[in-house]
Amino acid sequence: MRTRCSEWCVEKESKMHLIVYFDYTCAYSYTAAIWLRQVVTIEPDLAIEWRPFVLKETNRPPGEGLPFWEQPGVMRTRTAVAFMAGQAAAKQDAAAYDRFRFALQTAFHGEPRDIRAPDVLPTMASQAGLDVARFAADLEQPGLLEEVGRSHRQAVEQYAVFGTPTLVFPNGCAVYLKLAPAPADEEADHVFALLREINERHPTIQEIKLTRQAHP
Numbered sequence: 001m002r003t004r005c006s007e008w009c010v011e012k013e014s015k016m017h018l019i020v021y022f023d024y025t026c027a028y029s030y031t032a033a034i035w036l037r038q039v040v041t042i043e044p045d046l047a048i049e050w051r052p053f054v055l056k057e058t059n060r061p062p063g064e065g066l067p068f069w070e071q072p073g074v075m076r077t078r079t080a081v082a083f084m085a086g087q088a089a090a091k092q093d094a095a096a097y098d099r100f101r102f103a104l105q106t107a108f109h110g111e112p113r114d115i116r117a118p119d120v121l122p123t124m125a126s127q128a129g130l131d132v133a134r135f136a137a138d139l140e141q142p143g144l145l146e147e148v149g150r151s152h153r154q155a156v157e158q159y160a161v162f163g164t165p166t167l168v169f170p171n172g173c174a175v176y177l178k179l180a181p182a183p184a185d186e187e188a189d190h191v192f193a194l195l196r197e198i199n200e201r202h203p204t205i206q207e208i209k210l211t212r213q214a215h216p
Helices: 027-042 078-089 094-109 120-128 132-139 144-159 186-201
Strands: 016-022 046-052 166-168 174-176
Touching: 016 027, 016 144, 027 046, 027 094, 027 186, 046 078, 046 094, 046 144, 078 094, 078 120, 078 132, 078 144, 094 120, 120 132, 144 166
Parallel strands: 016 046
Antiparallel strands: 016 166, 166 174
């Protein structure tokens, strides 16, 4: 069942829980991650939950073939390795997971690293502050891609997510967003405040699309 956006009083809450659906391969997801890292330094009461969403699955024609997470040999792909590593890391400390997730995104879009090379993921896990032995053990457990599949299906069924990054605000409204480049310093917080105001105070706004093409 899809969540309906609810109108509510917008007095500033002590805590705000924001869900972000993202794909490691998505450049705009990486740009959003850079932006939101700055926002949380200004808004310390903002808690962000990053949830996986598979762009390759959205491009699969309905009824054709198997879902991404069930396809033969998929676990050898760079995309699947990233998703599985992220799910394994998410089983540990939230702050360490957040550092690891961002490092994975950076490996795709910032400083390129081959995450399928034997020593790369353990090194990244150590640098993020994860328990490397536990991470390695969790990475070998079955079901990690199934977790990704459940997150993807929930995104589609509950919030009508079709792309990344998509931000889900506490009132249930989901906003698909492209930023290029990531807003910096005070502008980062201003952009977030503007999005929040549009989302919470102006429910009649259904879509805003610029005619110019922006690239991250």
